[in-house]
Amino acid sequence: MPDQTSRVFNVLFLCTGNSARSIIAESVLRQDGAGRFRAFSAGSHPKAEVHPTALQVLENFHYPTDGLRSKSWDEFARPDAPVMDFVFTVCDNAAGEVCPLWPGQPMTAHWGIEDSAAAVGTELERKMAFINALRYMKARIAAFSALPVASLDRSSLATRLREIGRAEGATRPRPDVA
Known part of the structure; x- marks a missing residue:
């Protein structure tokens, strides 16, 4: 592998609609992992737009929203797409779908x-769901960003990535989802 101490890693967050959770993850990593990671998000069946409450919550917590859009994961399977180093599913539906073949054999994990x-529920309860998603994703990204990627072998790194996905707020994927 290339020198991982100075290398910028490409990370793709996947969800079915790419309108909320994966968008939140992209924004958080874009800011909190700046200089070390390049963040992207996509969906298997993207919505027409990013959920307005996701954008509002990101802005309220001072995360970037410029350029965020709901897009298909097919954009990242094309030959001219950036090669991903990591691909994380953040919803149980996307984890159970057949994903495109990602060039470069990225490390994968489910962070549902x-x-x-x-x-x-009420407007406040619905907004709190987005705030909780931000909080859980921020904690996962902080743990991920703190990993000594350069000193971990592929198997150890895969184990650590799965552990991050089981952190507070984790959903339980369907039994048929690996």
Whole structure:
């Protein structure tokens, strides 16, 4: 592998609609992992737009929202797409789908959290679902960013990535999801 101490790693966050959780993850890593990671997000069935509450919560917590858009994961499977080093599913549905073949054999893990876009209840309860998604994703990204990637072998890194996915707020994927 190339020198990992100065290398910038490409990270793709996947969700079905790419309108909330994966967008939140992209924004958080874009800011908190700046200089070490390049963040992207996509969905298997992207929505027409990013959920407005996701954008509002990101802005309220001073995370960047410029350039965020709901897009298909097919954009990242094309020959001219950036080669991903890491691919994380953040919703249980996307974890169970057949993903495109990613060039470069990226490390993968499932970091599922509840779907904030599907939250019901009062306006405050729905907004809290987005705040919780941000909090859980921020904690996972902090743990990921702190990993000594350069000193971990592939197997150890895979184990650590799976452990991060089981942190507070983790959903339980369907039994047929690896």
